[in-house]
Amino acid sequence: MTTHAAPPLAQDVLTVTGLGVSVGDRSLVDNLDLTIRPGERVGLIGESGSGKSLTALALMGLLPEGLAATGSVRVADVHHDIVGADENQLSRVRGNDIAMVFQEPMTALNPTMRVGAQVAEAMLIHGTRPTRRAAMSAAVDLLEQVGLPDPPGTARSYPHQLSGGQRQRVVVALALANDPALLICDEPTTALDVTVQALVLDLIVRGVIDRGAAMLFITHDLAVVATVCERVLVMYGGRIVEAGPVQQVFTRPRHRYTQGLLAASDLSVVDDRGRLATVPGTVPAAGQFPAGCVFRNRCGHATDVCASTPAWTGQDASDGFACHHPAPASEVGHG
Amino acid sequence: MSAEIPEVLPTGQTGARRRGLRNHSLLIGAALVCLVIVMGLLSFVWTPHNPTLVNPAARLQLPSAEYWFGTDKFGRDVFSQILVGSRTTLFVGIVAVGVAGVIGVPLGIVSAMAPNWFGELVMRCNDLLLAFPALLLAIMFTAVFGSSTLVAMIAIGIATIPNFARLIRSGTLQVLKTEYILAARASGRGPFAIGLRHVLPNVSSLIIVQASVSFAIAVLAEAALSFLGFGTPPPTPSWGRMLQESQEMLWSAPRLALFPGAAIAVAVLGFNLLGDGLRDRFDPKLEDRR
Amino acid sequence: MAEQSPAIRVRDLTRDYHRPRRSLLRASPPVHALRGVSFDVAPGERFGIVGESGCGKSTLLRLVSGLDRATSGSIEIEGREITHLSTRRLGFLRERLQLIFQDPMSSLDPRMRVADIIAEPMVGLRHPISPGRVEELLQAVGLSPEAATRFPHQFSGGQRQRISIARALSVKPQILVADEPVSALDVSVRAQVLNLIADLVDELALTLVFVSHDLSVVRHVCDRVAVMNEGQIVEMGPVDEVYENPQHPYTRELIAAVPTLDKALAGSGAADLAAPTGADQP
Amino acid sequence: MALRLLIRAGILLASVAVSSVLVFAFMAVIPGDPARVALGVNASEAAVTQLREEFGLNRPLLEQYLEWIGGLVTFDPGLSYVTRSEIGPLLADRVMVTLWLVGTAMIVALLVALPVGAVMAVRHRQLSGLTLSALSQVGVAIPAFLAGILLIALFAVWLGWLPANGWTAPVVDPVMFVKQLILPATSLALVQSAVLTRYVRSAILEVLREDYLRTARAKGLKPMQALVRHGLRNAAVPVVTVLGLQLSTLLVGAVVIERVFVIPGLGSLLLDSVSQRDLIMVQDVVMVLVVAVLAMNFLVDVLYLIIDPRLRAGAR
């Protein structure tokens, strides 16, 4: 599966085919397909334990020890598969072709190194700036671009001297330093206050658009995805259960999970007793999802047939769903 | 909430399996420690020979069916001495760890729960005590109170207090930051009940780990003291003194150093491994990561 | 209702913290976590407090629940002044007011069985514990009685929050204070817990103080809301009024910054959320 | 940062002062009359009285204490009760000897522990890492003096490569100095490095789990590069703490090792002085050891400030 995957189409920034992540014999991410075209902003949405962060790490070749990836991950202008590549190959891709913004700004930066040096380092590693001096001045420019006050001063600061929002800006600057073709954001604003979140989201989106880069945006927040992305993939239990344009998925969800999620997250709609719509049960721990349809133990529509894995319905991986009992196409899941 | 939903999550098997892998040290450590304890208990009811009986006719025998580990220059049975010596070792560890724990643990908890200035003061005293290394303190104590295992071990225990106090204090501070402490206070629990019901159980893993490691250190310290002539006085069998006595025979009867040396190493290794294994087992940081 | 003394009455409350010195010459200026906060919560009311991290809402909550000391000002609970009471004399407060915490992982003592956790306020306040009480409480929050003998780590986040709620209700308080009770929960579980809180508040006719950074949650749960910023209440009023027609610039900024599906589907992008905001505060 | 340093220095001074009182008080309760012991038991009563007079042993304790501490502070500790010679130069000699021994052992231990600990951490699931880990556990379990005895038996007596014991000052005969230093320093370092290795391992394991290391790799650093550039400095904090704590272990180890290898260092001076009841010498040696440990703690604190910028702000 990994070796004879088709070479990526010229216009695709990222082509993921049959990606799986497993620990031992337990599968955490299963048979994931995903294509991102240049300049496209794609959201990957899922609750805790759905495998979305693992997917991001697998795309970067950064899976923790003990976890293994299968399938194929091809990146434009990289002549090897990310899956199975060695560290030398991967280190040339990371930070250069693909960059990543992590969730926790408080811990993502080295506490003992000045932030300017950390940003400059990203450029020096890949030789995109000729000298340390050039890299440092480029770093200051980048800090300015992400809207940090007094960029030269900030460059000399240590992470602990910055607020959470400021640190996340540094992380964004760091990720954008080498104008990557693809930016992966893993819950970049979850730890931030709403007002700060708004700024950072704006910053990321602008940065991506300015560079003509594509983006994979991972979050559990439906509204955030809807705000920054054009296309969305819904992940549950390690699988993509539904994919499509944001408008379509969020207004006419087909998968019962997507439907439930949308309903439960809408706090403006209550029944006659003033109660919110709920998805029953709890999200199982990673790797503890039922076989067959991963959602069937919480699904009101589940039948015996759901014990078998539902096939993908739709024209391609970027538009469709996998459900034995999909909501009717006309049913409006929202509003 | 609907009944068909399993309320209890099976504990993450990942964690369990990984712990299993890592916990070779726990298993081996526990086995070695048990060995030492069993030897000590056994020696109360049975030893092949009287361990302190001097028998010139049987001096320096090689290991045989009668003398499993041979005899020393006094004709005493080495195996019996090793058996009884484990009692000394356990006694040493229990006294030292007991002194350190009984004083250090409450001190750590109180210093964390008390007003800041008090905690700081306790910690400064702690640092001060830390400046008196265990062996130094033991030598000074034996100089004052005469040499006996008990005195030396109390000294070592006192020198170990800071280790406990410091660790337990930081553990307690961690616990105090949690919301269940707030919840307990909101439930009307007083500081004493919080210390006893919430803090103590939650730092118990730290205590056990520290106790295990300190035990090993105490055993080593007793050996060093005996070597210098400040430790367990004869005729009580002690591995440290056996080692010291065997030194002049190292050339002619190296086995006399081998057995007590190995016994010390086994005991220290056992307690260290046990401590390490327990730490891995208890450390939530190791469990939650995937 | 007018004659009744308010469930909670806070007047001109301030709380300063001292930071460690950074300089030999000057003492570090105190941090004003609360500066002159006043409000009333009527019996049976659902009162929301909204604000971003560091706005003082947690401090306020701790003061109101008698877990911290005010620098100045007064707090009355059901007409009784608690500001200067010693910890030992706060028993009545504990009887009347109980808490639900934010972090379902850290709010339950991992070394205690669920039954003991739930019974703890009864033990702490020396209530007689009738045999079926714990099971009754478990049932009330939608957990099966078998849960009593288990340990917290055997439950998921949502279930832990249920345990937390059961604990708070065990001494039959009149006032329930919830500190971000759903912010750490998965979206699909959040609605369950919110429904549970709403049901219990109705059923038991509780006064609810609900603290959150999530405006939509507060809007759903509460009747009245106070918006806090930098240790002060900048705006207070019925939820719909505040949300539909915010008066204070900060409130406006806050509401504008919240992404919602509706706005997004209507074509609002990240730039629109950020538009009214200046630089983020350090 | 300056404030923090000042506070720490203040604490250091206060600790030294308090410990000097403790040491003095402790010595005051040790049985055995120093004058009598100094003269040998069969000395006449008159001679003992005279010596007590001479040493000022019959003056009030406070006065004795002040004179003692005054002597120490001015680096003029006076005469020993027993040897009747100047303590100052002797102490200086002995400190140098122990410093060489402990310093060499510490450096060797570090040189071994840092790479080995790192390998153990990086390969903590592989056979090589586990083997090293097991070896280090065994190393920790062997008393330093036993290691010394075995090393002597092997390298000195059996193979005859190195002298079994003794000490030569480096200025007198550098070659002999090195030869004689090897075995004792190795015995100390063996056990030390085993202990340190374990701490290095866990510090690096800890760091390997940190988010910023992942960030570094996401930037394009190879795992080893990331560890070296971003991990080591952060791993240094716990390792430095342990180094500070281990110094006292090392000093104590030196006491025993000096005995095994017949090295005239502080440790043997301490043991001799204790058994001779050369109280003023014991007091001085103990103070030197205690001050060394306290100073090391202070240094560790300063090192923290250098290593970890977060601490410089003065926040705790």
Next chain:
Amino acid sequence: MKSRLTSRTLALLAAASLVTASCSAGAPGEGGTGTDQGGSTAGGGSADTEELSIGFGAEPENLDLTTTAGAALPQVLLYNIYETLVKVDQDGTIVPALAKSWTVSEDRRTYTFVLQEGVTFSNGDEFTAEDVKYSIESVRDDWTISLKEPMDIVESVEVVSPTEVTVTLSEPSNSWLYRMTTRIGAMFSPDATEDLATEPVGTGPYELQKWTRGDSISLSRNAEYWGDEPAFETVNFKYFKDPTALNNALLTGTINVIGLLESPETLGQFEGNDKYQVIEGTTNGEVQLSFNNGSEPMQNEQVRQAVRHAIDHQALLDTCWAGRGTLIGSMVPPTDPWYEDLTGLYPYDVDKASALLEESGHADHTFRLRLPTRSYATSCGTVVQSQLEQAGFNVTIDQLEFPAAWLNTVFTNADYDMTIIAHTEPRDMTKVFGDPGYYTRYDSEEFRDLLQRADSGTEQEEVELLKEAARLLSTDAAADWLFVLPNLIVAEAGITGLPQNAVSESFDVTGLGRS
């Protein structure tokens, strides 16, 4: 109070360190002939007679003979740096040294010494009769150690001429001239008494070169020495607290000679090895199981006898000193003229011991065996305890740190029942049991009378009376004498002039050479 309990106490210190003197004064051929070459085996030696290193157990605390007791001090200083008027040879005969000759008056109270000529101190001063007068008088007047007591009977010292001096005693004494061979007979220069503790000045063949405290004392040849030049240019006395370290030092060539081997079990390492020679002789060091005769239960003679019967001396010697050494039955080593084998007085008899103990009524007593922290004491104590317990004694061992704690508890305060200590001072019976205030608390009018008569009687009488005294001591079971320490010297093959028996306090290096 105990200013009287002076004298041999020193012996104790000696014992303690277990460093007895060894080499003799008049080693036969006498110094001179620093014979040449001879391949030095181990790495220690460069050019053969340039340097010699001798290993010992205990180091002197300082170098002041006048105020410091201990065996380590005369070991290095006496005969090597300081000389005496007369010396004692291997047979125990007194022979000339700084005194060419001497005469004793009819009433045995006046000694006239004729001094060697052309003798100088190492500071350049000439050695004259004035120095003799000064030295003897200063012992009497200024010395603080208890060993000076025998000098108390000196009535006057008169300078007859620069090379002739007479000493008058207040009463005849057989032991005085003998004592003049010990450290109290050392000759000092009155001009060089400033820094006795660190800079000794004597007339001897060597002078102090360097003292590395805690390690070694180096002596270098005195170029101006009046007598025959010793063979070795430099002699190092190196000190090793630990017997095993001492052995290792010889094995690895750090030293050339072990002055006194304290771990007889290790002799096997050297015996039968061509590289080494082992000399086994005897010393003055009696390893004694001392009883506290002054208080119950050891005041009870039956208890003391029980102890003596309970101990199997041969077995004890075999186990704790590898069978090396000599069994004695009283406080006299075989090298003294009044030695007599008294080992038969209390034969090993457990039943009798038990019976005696039972009779004494002290069977339930717990006996405190308080041992100094010396290896021989610990070792013998282990055996003694085991043997006593088999005879029905309850014995607990306390280890008291040596010297300080043991001296304080046992020696000064006599707070003990039994202890084990080696008395290494020559002819020390007189002191150890002749003074009721001494730690043994032995108080016998009859014994003291015998000693008194022996000292003032003729030589023949002295021998007879001291034999009688020794027998009385043993019969009274004033103590139990475990054995006499052997003089065990191990040296590289080819080292010559090593003494067979240790009869003086000095380890005289002047006679040593290399073949």
